[in-house]
Amino acid sequence: MLFCQTSMASEGIKNVSPSTNKFGGGVSRHKAPQPKSTKLGKTIIFDDHPEFTPNLTPRHIFKMGSFGGTYWRPIHSSVTNKDYKNAHHEFAKYKIIDYEQGGKKVGWWDGIPEILLTQPDCDCYRNKYGVSSGTSLDYWENKGWMHPQDPYGWVQWYCRFYAGRRSDDDERQIGRWLHFAGPKGRFRLRLIHLCKSQKKSYKDFSVSPVVRQGLQHWAYILTKKDFDRSL
Secondary structure, three states, rough: OOOOOOOOHHHHOOOOOOOOOOOOOOOOOEEEOOOOOOOOOOOOOOOOOOOOOOOOHHHHHHHOOOHHHOOOOOOOOOOOHHHHHHHHHHOOOOOEEEOOOOOOOOEOOOOOHHHHOOOOOOOOOOOOOOOOEEEEOHHHHHOOOOOOOOOOOOOHHHHHHHHEEEEEOOOHHHHHHHHHHHOOOHHHHHHHHHHHHHHOOOOOOOOOOHHHHHHOOOOOOOHHHHHHHHH
């Protein structure tokens, strides 16, 4: 069964292995405020971590179509040896401004069909770019990349971080994002290079939809500002 984690992500953190992947012991150090709601593609500001600059909120990630609709499906974690179901319900209490709906304040998952959240089997046609981008949960667990506090993976960590949780694993998870999707992230730069070399627009989805889907799974979409800055 595909977990639909981005298959390219392992390349971005290949220096992390089961033997060297040591996690901090503390689950939560303190609570930070939820960042201001932003429009799709606008940098999200975390005052206590200015180096972390995603531009998709958790709502954006799932509303656009990610992980083949499977991310929040029921799982058994071999890391914690526990079963999980409806893990996304913990975020139901949080509100966010949806600028794509006229600036209406909504729940994170309001209006997002379950077919984009909790399906048991991955269907790439549920993804924004209609392509497959994933490996299995077992693969990620066997690589030692899953922290026990977030058994679903990076996006679960991101949802909790966005909601205000701070933990000893934040530095590692932000570092993974920087390596993959940050300003000097290898796959952000790869997508920019492909657009330039093919003389196509930054928003031409025919240019590497797999990379675009992977970046979306890491809360980033290429913008004109970021593209022009690299010229």
